[in-house]
Amino acid sequence: xxxxxxxxxxxxxxxxxxxxxxxxxxxxxxxxxxxxxxxxxxxxxxxxxxxxxxxxxxxxxxxxxxxxxxxxxxxxxxxxxxxxxxxxxxxxxxxxxxxxxxxxxxxxxx
Numbered sequence: 677x678x679x680x681x682x683x684x685x686x687x688x689x690x691x692x693x694x695x696x697x698x699x700x701x702x703x704x705x706x707x708x709x710x711x712x713x714x715x716x717x718x719x720x721x722x723x724x725x726x727x728x729x730x731x732x733x734x735x736x737x738x739x740x741x742x743x744x745x746x747x748x749x750x751x752x753x754x755x756x757x758x759x760x761x762x763x764x765x766x767x768x769x770x771x772x773x774x775x776x777x778x779x780x781x782x783x784x785x786x
Contacts, residue, residue, distance in 0.1 A: 680733070682740050687752045694737050694760035698767040701730035705767070705774050712778055720778060727771060734764050 682690055708723035738761075745751045780786075 680737055680740070682737070682744065687754065688756060690737060690741065691754070691756040691760040694734055695763050697730045697734035697737070698760075698764040701727040701734065702763075702767045702770060704730065705771050709774050709778070712781065717782070724771070724775060724778070731768065731771065734767075738764060 680693065685693070704723045704727035708720040708727070711717075711723060712720035741751055751757075
């Protein structure tokens, strides 16, 4: 996982990093379910693992932002931040749902 120093970035850059990493994860999650549908179970599993790595980076950025605010530093709120947060949270939800669906499909031999 890359070490990201938020103090060297603008708020806009931080927001775009959240969007980038959660977006990469989202793409891999969607591709995983498509690969499974085509019968490529191992590739689907590998893509989910790769999506976890992207989400770890996004989570690290998010966690550092929360720590900054909790320590009393002002975190500028912008529509872009709200979009980044929404993107991250919906991707996390999607990941859990797809993981569960693929496990269900495996159990049912689908």
